[in-house]
Amino acid sequence: MNQPQMRRREWMRYSSATLLSVTLAVSLAGPAAAQGKSATAAKADAGPRRILVLGDSLSAEYGLARGAGWVALMTQRLKEQQLPAEVVNASISGDTTSGGLARLPALLKQHKPTLLVIELGGNDALRGLPLASTRDNLRAMVKAGKAAGAKVLLVGMQIPPNMGPSYTREFEAGFKTVAQEEKVPLVPFLLAGVADRTDAADWFQADRIHPLAKAHPVMLDNVWKQLRPML
Template sequence: MEGLLKLKRRHFNALAIALCALAAAGSSGFTLAQTPADPVILVVGDSLSAEYGLKRGTGWVALLDERLKREKVRARVVNASISGDTTSGGRSRIAALLKQHQPALVVIELGGNDALRGLPLNMTRDNLAAMTRMARDAGAKVLLLGMEMPPNYGAKYAQEFRDVFTTVAKAEKTALVPFFLKDVADTKDPTALFQADRIHPNETAQPTMLANVWPELRKLLAAR
């Protein structure tokens, strides 16, 4: 009887240790399909990537994580996006993010708030270029997500803003998604895919946003 009790006690202790390990894994953001050794995809963006106004887990970055698991791609997504962030904000914090997460791939989704605040385009360009170089110097591949401004900003400004992303991508020889909100903001009735503020895409638009990013991202993952 005493031997049986000791055996049961050992089994109980082993089970408790296993459950604690699973709890620790869940609290750190990993799933059973992911480990800390998996390559990191670091997303540095603004509200478009930070799930502003959306239910948690429905944004395009969360959908990317699900797609990676579904396609059995060994990678782990870290979303370091902050609503309202500008390229200056991203530039000021990317060094610490690179050091902390040591990503294999960095997705930069910034610039829209620069335009909304009327910040100089040359400053936006310089910040994006600096972030790209810092990520590359840290050993990461970079994917830049381009943005466009609505027609009411004027054709000249809209073209100059669009050129910021293509200029940086060409100069830094990095991958580019020309328009992150393609088939979202340029449809016949774009309000159908936006929240009430008409600035932030709604939940329905998130799969399309991921679809815009995925082809270029898949190429970078395959090259790695």
């Protein structure tokens, strides 16, 4: 074998070894790099959430000891299930959808929630306010939440037929209409399993409007069914 042939064979052997080394390095580093990237993404996805609850007396613990309402119970459940989320309860007794809409921009700016829970409308019905206005206000709040980068959960309500069957039906349907139009999850009825019980009178305070503390775990379960997949 002459000298040029020997040099060519040595070069080919060196090139093959180098290519094998590079291939192995890529094969080994590739999954590790991908795994590192996935871990980083997973860590970002698992970062703390901030849940803003915008509601009325049903969420503001009216007539209850502090910590007994469904929003406080939700904070406890999040901790028990080791779900990293902070809960801000911005509920005010007596609030209406127009009041919530007026308060929402400042709350979104201050708290920057990742998830907005809207539980309003009951006081609109108790006051006999126009149903179109209630729907418009709910729709505007949903839009504002989404524009701020938050997922939105709408909580529905039902009322006794005091205002007439037509008003009662249209009020309940308004929540579903807004949820469908805006493509957001809906809790059909916050008081399901409470107000529709045969012994419902035993689950409400003397005013027959605000549930007793024992009803709030049921209310949380109603919300949790829709909220948990959003976290």
